[in-house]
Amino acid sequence: VFTTGSKLFVGASALAVIAAVAVGVTTGGAVGITATISLIGVALAFGLLAGVNFHIRDGNVPSMVPDVQRTAAAAEPPASRSVWPFAGAVSGATIAVGAVTYPVVFKLGVLLALATIAEWTVRAWSERASASNAYNDGVRKRILHPLEFPVLGTIVAAVVIYSFSRIMLWIDKDAGPWAFLAIGAVVMIGGFVIAARPTVRTAAITVVLAVATLGLVSVGAVAALDGQREISDYPTTIDYSQEICVAPGEVDDPHLAEIDERASQTVSDKAATAGTVVLEDGELRVYPRSIDQGFDTITVPKGLDTTFLFRNLDEEHRRFTINMGQFTTEENGTAVVETPMTCTSLLEHGGETALTFKLPKPSSVSEAPYTIVVPGIEGQQIEIVVP
């Protein structure tokens, strides 16, 4: 009753069901769920193929019709040699290697296997679609090209972009712009030559493009293996609060001095701030949002991300520091005192910046008050009250 082809797919479907049950029972978590659902999907796909094969009786030519024996697609030799058995072997090997090495290799093998299955299946079907090889080839292209072209285009573009990015991260920082300029110029000149000389042979262009792509990918691979050049992190006041939250001129480390050198002196979005802290004529005041009056105390809700705008109207460069209390904890019988703080970058006269902070504990818990001060200016502080 069952045809040979449908038996194959029924068996594959049954195998996938068994695998789904086995994985579902033995593997928990998100991986288990994903694998089980995937295997159920595979089982359904094979089930569908089994049904199709059963319905069309494997596409067998009725033996009682002699003419069909000569004119049927099955009587025609294949249009060309197939690469898919080889691709299937490569994907199987990749899966096997990936299973014992890296997950990414395993995933690559699975993707290759899925692509092989799809391509091979459509090809096998299209070769028996009619008695005409030309028609069969056309059918295959009509079905697969809408998938093949975008996928291959994406892969080629990704390889080129990735290779290029590795090269740019590999070469010296100062040489980067020149390399970018040179490659861009070569591409533009090449395009210009091709446009100006339409008689250039396609084969020559193909060879040039192939060599260029190969060169790019090769150098990119070398760059990727050699690793990136040393890239230093851009420091922030939050990362180095204990070192940087001091008076101007007291920061010795040139690396940390970048914080102040590169700091923006303007703020574009001021809508979210809870208030503005202003230093003017040596006096420090906070103006709560929507209130024109200045205060030396402000209340901030507990555990809330709060943003203040800090404006320096002093003639000197100044920074604002938020002292976030003092807490003593005990570690291995030793008292450890913590004095968390954060601060703005150095602000020039008229400069302003925003700073977001959170005080998770009420003022009463801290051994020292929460305050806003300006290092280098004595006797001025704003107390932050956290109820």
Next chain:
Amino acid sequence: MTERRKRLGEPRGDAVKPVRRRRLAARIGAVVGAVMLLGSCAKDAPQDTWQPAGPNAQTIQDLQWWVFMLAGVVGLIVFSVLGYSLVRFRDRGQEMPEQSHGKPALEITLTIIPALILLVVGIPTVNTIFELADDSDATCVVNVTGQQWWWEYDYPVQEGCVDGGITQPIVTSGQLVIPTNVPILLQITSRDVIHSFWIPRLNGKRDAVPGRVQPLRMEADEPGIYSGQCTEFCGLSHARMRQEAVALYPEDFSTWVDNQLTPAAPATERTAAEGQATFEAQCSRCHQVDGLTDIEGNPVLSSPDQYLVPGAAPNLTHLMSRNTFAGATWDLLIDECRDRVWNAEPEEFGALYLEGVTPECLNGLELREWLRNPPAKKPMFADPNNLESTGGKYRGMPNLNLTEDQIDQLLAYLLERK
């Protein structure tokens, strides 16, 4: 049957059906109309935007009533013409009527009329938006912070709000207490997700967005309780994130402020003292009661940041001075006492509200249910076995597995928190 109809002069079956259909449609229309009409007569509708109780809501009302009328008239005309056309010119196999393509005068007229209507509506609407956004006249500031699923109100130290100003911060929740005829500035934000603050009888909505401070004016003409609710879907118990604004005459508000600034007194009665011990052992991990000290005299300080995603829990120092609990979802007063407060005359309201919750008026049934198993009463993310995504922290109050004796003791302790 056909012969009988012919004899009696009755119409044929297919002629009867449209008549029946029309009658059925008329009946359905009458029922729907009656329901809508009766719905507008709801007596207990505390969130009615058509009953403004303050100048900001009145400003909205002054705009919305005639915009609504205008929109109603336009809607009536459009639907009447549409209905007439659908019935009068329905397909009965007649000839295609003359089409009105290519009549510029008609098309321009039909474009200009809606544009003019939009202009007439748009200019006052923009004016109203700017008028409501102007908060420069506010003399009292309240920080409003939303979190799943309750509102916290804190009154910063300031010179406004009350004669002599507010000298120490006040933190409360559930009920926003304000003085009447004083322009209030609410500084609205959120600790976790986006919420939306809305007291319909006092002003429009304002979103509470984490990391942003959004201002909203608020002012009440008369003493009373004005209810509202969160209007931005914010998770499991969004529907049970309610809020109430309580307006008091300035002298009553002053009394309220004085009371809020008074630290909690130790439990006096024996059961309450046992409740205090339970509170210290269980509840004080998240809930703060100002003035509460342990047996060594050290202040008992809560650390909600260690246990809760938003890092805050309602301050319970004066729980029984307010009328609601659990995000203003349930009343602390039994129905009889609640009605007395809600329906009080303006002159009597302040005294009744400041009375707080008395033992006779306590809604012990629901407060007990809450203490017995909070997540069962109000859906929350508080299953201890399912907190992977929050690093072990709860959203809402977990089940503390209190015994009935502990619940009784806690009730006695909380009843003294006025």
